[in-house]
Amino acid sequence: MAGMTDIRPPRFLDACRRKPVDKTPVWLMRQAGRYMAEYRELRKDYGMLDLIHEPKLACQVTMQPIDAFDLDAAIIFADILPPLEGLGLKVGFEAGEGPIVYNAVRDEAAIKSLKDPDIQETTWFTLEAIKLVRQQLDPRGIPLIGFSGAPFTLASYSVEGGSSKDFILTKRLMMGRPDLWKQLMDKLTTLVGGYLKAQAEAGAQALQIFDTWAGLLGPADYARFALPYNRAIVQEAKTAGVPVIYFSTGTDGMLELAAQTGADVIGVDWRIDLAEAWRRIGPEFAIQGNLDPTCLLADWPAVEERTAAVLDSAGGRPGHIFNLGHGVLRETSVEQVTRLVDFVHQYQVKPGA
Amino acid sequence: MAGMTDIRPPRFLDACRRKPVDKTPVWLMRQAGRYMAEYRELRKDYGMLDLIHEPKLACQVTMQPIDAFDLDAAIIFADILPPLEGLGLKVGFEAGEGPIVYNAVRDEAAIKSLKDPDIQETTWFTLEAIKLVRQQLDPRGIPLIGFSGAPFTLASYSVEGGSSKDFILTKRLMMGRPDLWKQLMDKLTTLVGGYLKAQAEAGAQALQIFDTWAGLLGPADYARFALPYNRAIVQEAKTAGVPVIYFSTGTDGMLELAAQTGADVIGVDWRIDLAEAWRRIGPEFAIQGNLDPTCLLADWPAVEERTAAVLDSAGGRPGHIFNLGHGVLRETSVEQVTRLVDFVHQYQVKPGA
Numbered sequence: 001m002a003g004m005t006d007i008r009p010p011r012f013l014d015a016c017r018r019k020p021v022d023k024t025p026v027w028l029m030r031q032a033g034r035y036m037a038e039y040r041e042l043r044k045d046y047g048m049l050d051l052i053h054e055p056k057l058a059c060q061v062t063m064q065p066i067d068a069f070d071l072d073a074a075i076i077f078a079d080i081l082p083p084l085e086g087l088g089l090k091v092g093f094e095a096g097e098g099p100i101v102y103n104a105v106r107d108e109a110a111i112k113s114l115k116d117p118d119i120q121e122t123t124w125f126t127l128e129a130i131k132l133v134r135q136q137l138d139p140r141g142i143p144l145i146g147f148s149g150a151p152f153t154l155a156s157y158s159v160e161g162g163s164s165k166d167f168i169l170t171k172r173l174m175m176g177r178p179d180l181w182k183q184l185m186d187k188l189t190t191l192v193g194g195y196l197k198a199q200a201e202a203g204a205q206a207l208q209i210f211d212t213w214a215g216l217l218g219p220a221d222y223a224r225f226a227l228p229y230n231r232a233i234v235q236e237a238k239t240a241g242v243p244v245i246y247f248s249t250g251t252d253g254m255l256e257l258a259a260q261t262g263a264d265v266i267g268v269d270w271r272i273d274l275a276e277a278w279r280r281i282g283p284e285f286a287i288q289g290n291l292d293p294t295c296l297l298a299d300w301p302a303v304e305e306r307t308a309a310v311l312d313s314a315g316g317r318p319g320h321i322f323n324l325g326h327g328v329l330r331e332t333s334v335e336q337v338t339r340l341v342d343f344v345h346q347y348q349v350k351p352g353a
Numbered sequence: 354m355a356g357m358t359d360i361r362p363p364r365f366l367d368a369c370r371r372k373p374v375d376k377t378p379v380w381l382m383r384q385a386g387r388y389m390a391e392y393r394e395l396r397k398d399y400g401m402l403d404l405i406h407e408p409k410l411a412c413q414v415t416m417q418p419i420d421a422f423d424l425d426a427a428i429i430f431a432d433i434l435p436p437l438e439g440l441g442l443k444v445g446f447e448a449g450e451g452p453i454v455y456n457a458v459r460d461e462a463a464i465k466s467l468k469d470p471d472i473q474e475t476t477w478f479t480l481e482a483i484k485l486v487r488q489q490l491d492p493r494g495i496p497l498i499g500f501s502g503a504p505f506t507l508a509s510y511s512v513e514g515g516s517s518k519d520f521i522l523t524k525r526l527m528m529g530r531p532d533l534w535k536q537l538m539d540k541l542t543t544l545v546g547g548y549l550k551a552q553a554e555a556g557a558q559a560l561q562i563f564d565t566w567a568g569l570l571g572p573a574d575y576a577r578f579a580l581p582y583n584r585a586i587v588q589e590a591k592t593a594g595v596p597v598i599y600f601s602t603g604t605d606g607m608l609e610l611a612a613q614t615g616a617d618v619i620g621v622d623w624r625i626d627l628a629e630a631w632r633r634i635g636p637e638f639a640i641q642g643n644l645d646p647t648c649l650l651a652d653w654p655a656v657e658e659r660t661a662a663v664l665d666s667a668g669g670r671p672g673h674i675f676n677l678g679h680g681v682l683r684e685t686s687v688e689q690v691t692r693l694v695d696f697v698h699q700y701q702v703k704p705g706a
Contacts, residue, residue, distance in 0.1 A: 166682060168650055175651035175659075215603075218623040218645050218678070220662055250568075253605025253625025270571040272606025292571050297521055298528035306528075309573055325571070329519060 008141040012072040016206055016243035016265050018286050018319035024311060025072035026344040027145070028337070029247070030327030031065040032077050036334060038064045048093040052078050058129035062144075063136055068334060069341045073143050073206070076133060076199070078126045080149030080210055081157060083195050086117025087187065089158060097162065104161030106169060111184045119194040127202040134203040146204030148195050150211035150248075151188040151233065152226035158184070167216050174225050181225060189229045193236030200240030207237050208245040209263065215250015222257055230261040238262075245288055249326060255280045270325030274313040286319035291340075293324040296332045300339060307343055308350075316349035361494035365426040369559055369596035369618050371639050371672035377664060378425035379697040380498070381690070382600070383680030384418040385430050389687060391417045401446040405431050411482035415497075416489055421687060422694045426496050426559070429486060429552070431479045433502030433563055434510060436548050439470025440540065442511060450515065457514030459522060464537045472547045480555040487556040499557025501548050503564035503601075504541040504586065505579035511537070520569050527578050534578060542582045546589030553593030560590050561598040562616065568603015575610055583614040591615075598641055602679060608633045623678030627666040639672035644693075646677040649685045653692060660696055661703075669702035 011021040033039055039061060042051065051057045061077040081091040081099050090102040105111055120127065126146075133144055149157075157163075159170040174181045196207045214226060230246065237244045247267030251258055258266050259281040266285050268277045270292040278287045295306050307322075314320035322344045328337070364374040386392055392414060395404065404410045414430040434444040434452050443455040458464055473480065479499075486497055502510075510516075512523040527534045549560045567579060583599065590597045600620030604611055611619050612634040619638050621630045623645040631640045648659050660675075667673035675697045681690070 166647055168647055168682065168684060171645075171647040172650050175648055175655040215624055216647075218643075218659075219626050219629075220659070221645070250603060250624060252607075253622075253630070255606075269606075271568055271603060273572050276572075277606070290571075292524075292574070294519055294521055294524040294569075295528055297525050302528040306571075306573070329521065331521060 007139075008072065010141065010143065012321065013143050013205060013243065015319055015321045016245070016286055020318045023345045024314070024316075024320055024322050024347070026322040026341050027071050027073040027075065028065070028324055028328050029075075031069070031071065031075065032061045033328060034330035035328055035332040035337075036064055036068065038068075048079065049082070049091075052082055053125045055125050055128035055132055058125065059132040059136070062129070062133045066137070066140075066142060069337055070345065071142070071341060073145050074133060074137055075145040075147060075208070076126060076130055076204065078129070078147070080147075080154065080212075082126070083117075083123050083148065083191060084154060084158060086119065086122030087114040087191060089114075099157060100162045101157055102161070104169075105158045105184065106173070108180055108183075111180055111187070114184075114187050116187075117191060119191075119198045123195055123198065127198055130199060130202040130204055143205040144203060145206045145208055145245075146196065146199030146202075147208040147210060148192045148199075148233075150209050150214065150226070150246075151185050151192055151229040152217070153211050153213045154188050154192070155181075155184055156213045156216070158188075167213065171216070174221070178225070185225070185229045189232050193233045196233060196237040196244075197240050200237065200242045204242065206243045206245065207240075208247060208267070209233065209237075209261075211246065211248040211251075214248035214258075219254040219257060222251070222254055227257055227260060234262045243286075247288065252277070259285055265319075265321065267323065268325065274310055274320075275315065278314070278317075286321065287314070288321040288323045290323070290325040293326050293329050293332070296336045296340065297329065300336065303336060303340060304343060307340060308347060311344065311347050312350050314349075360492075361425065363494065363496065365674065366496050366558060366596065368672055368674045369598070369639055373671045376698045377667070377669075377673055377675050377700070379675040379694050380424050380426040380428065381418075381677055381681050382428075384422070384424065384428065385414045386681060387683035388681055388685040388690070389417055389421065391421075401432065402435070402444075405435055406478045408478050408481035408485055411478065412485040412489070415482070415486045419490070419493075419495060422690055423698065424495070424694060426498050427486060427490055428498040428500060428561070429479060429483055429557065431482070431500070433500075433507065435479070436470075436476050436501065436544060437507060437511060439472065439475030440467040440544060442467075452510060453515045454510055455514070457522075458511045458537065459526070461533055461536075464533055464540070467537075467540050469540075470544060472544075472551045476548055476551065480551055483552060483555040483557055496558040497556060498559045498561055498598075499549065499552030499555075500561040500563060501545045501552075501586075503562050503567065503579070503599075504538050504545055504582040505570070506564050506566045507541050507545070508534075508537055509566045509569070511541075520566065524569070527574070531578070538578070538582045542585050546586045549586060549590040549597075550593050553590065553595045557595065559596045559598065560593075561600060561620070562586065562590075562614075564599065564601040564604075567601035567611075572607040572610060575604075575607055580610055580613060587615045596639075600641065605630070612638055618672075618674065620676065621678065627663055627673075628668065631667070639674065640667070641674040641676045643676070643678040646679050646682050646685070649689045649693065650682065653689065656689060656693060657696060660693060661700060664697065664700050665703050667702075
């Protein structure tokens, strides 16, 4: 593991731009979280939203995995829901239920009454946390990733009022009232575009868009009801001059559409071979992924085998950022994460793999 | 809708063999179920397992959608879990929890103690129900589909003890103890192969394999830990001389592997364009799917548009069986199902679509 005073080569940002790097860069979605004792300790005193709303605490949590593992990027500790507060939505996290939107948006009146937020004011805590984190990361040469939920995924939470199995209310609104859907998505697109840009201006050196629920849609519905808004936010985020990563799950049947978002990096889940995914999105994109996060719960040989397979599939070509295919599971052991990160850095791609 | 005395052309079975048909055949996964008042009425007096264990009741439920809609195939009313009872597992269905295996199989001792079932004895109720249904269907020329869960999906339920979000226990066993996994899968493969064949011998004219959880796996793990067993059961089922359908979800990044099961028909979910899926599996397969079941909850124009898109994507080529991309949702209205089935039969594919 790198000492605190080493300056790291900019391999994560270089890989986002498909420049050659000394080692494959690695970071992990949900790298700060319940699998770490330091995080669980903090959560005894603070709720999830407390940690997000207090910049010093958000900074502290962001740094926990950076201090513990040899990671090539940090991601600001936040969640995709709090920016919705700027629209007038009340969000929360309840044990066993996950994220909640208490005043779900399900009709024209609710959509029309959504506020136009002043991003600087309504997301100040995350923007401030970004500044604090940068002060700690800069001496170590580790870049910081900002992020947002994609408009479709945020719309899904806003309409359902939380997570759901089939997202019936969302899809009924989307399919049955495309006029209202557009109104809702336009508001979310303005919010997300502004929020991403504000994060870059506050110091985020890359931006990731999480479209967790995109895989609920068939390709034609994705192309019509989600993609145009993703294109708009990517375009807006890119004006800040930082690389943009678009991550979605369950979309392996329509990866070509994910690439049409225009992001610099496409994040893929583990349900597809990485080389096949890269072939389908095309060589002009960098790619991020895609180890099955569940394998970290098996013994090390199972992790090593699958990690090597991901790296061999990427074949050492510039533009691969190693990550999981989804977030770190809370049952993961920190020892496995340590070994994983170090293994990625040390691995030599097999010739001809 | 066809009268009770009409004899239907064998368009479903012909399509399974990629023969030309007069109209696109249509049936719906979970076409018998809670969205129908007749079914809800029966469930006031009987639990799910009661209906499955009593052949007359299973026959009655199987026929409910056949009497209500102009469907081209019936599917025997049963569930993927009861055959596990033959291995010594205790299964049940609890409100709000879904399927349960009370004595989950998680270690070597549990796997070794699984019984070798006498299929005729342990699944007699479904085999008997098949015979009863055939008596009612034959005069109408409607074929009957038998089915089973795939070994991987059954293993997932057996190890977890029910449904799960990440299927950690299953994947930990699979990845960490491939030797035990093979023992478990071998037993399930013998069970499923025998059960499928017994259904065909009892009168099922086609067999569908449900691999609901296959999309939990990355392609390499699927190829190693699920596919060989799927190939074995397909091979065994085919010796009965009836067409075999392999359906999985979340597998759009590895459809080529689904085709390697050797099934005659590949069922696909709605997360991929049907023409693209067909191109990837190859013209030597028939294809089944793939309307997003959620769209049936929107108004009719939304259903019509998406149904036409599926049919245009299939392009009228022999070998397309219309179905949803997953089961009918319980919130679906019977009026929408009636219109859907009739629309599929009447639709003329757009030239050049």
